[in-house]
Amino acid sequence: MEWLWPALAIVCIIEGLGPLLIPNRWRLYLLEISQQPTNNLRQIGGILVIIGAVSLFFLTR
Known part of the structure; x- marks a missing residue:
């Protein structure tokens, strides 16, 4: 379970890149x-x- 918080942090970083770098295109996309x-x-x-589930399965084996 120690991998959960780092994984959520990475998701937040990736999800935040769009609005941070290209806010107008992000708005049109949404x-x-x-x-x-x-x-x-x-x-x-x-x-x-x-x-995601298949990737997680293979990456954690």
Whole structure:
């Protein structure tokens, strides 16, 4: 469980790069995403969760 906080810190750093470096493009990106159908967002979220889980599995073996 000692890996959880460093992992969350890395996620915060990566997620913060967009608004920090390119705020106008980030805003347009969020507007475009907010107009997508709910099913598309769920599919994208599901794919990202699966990719993350598989990556974590292989990286921690």
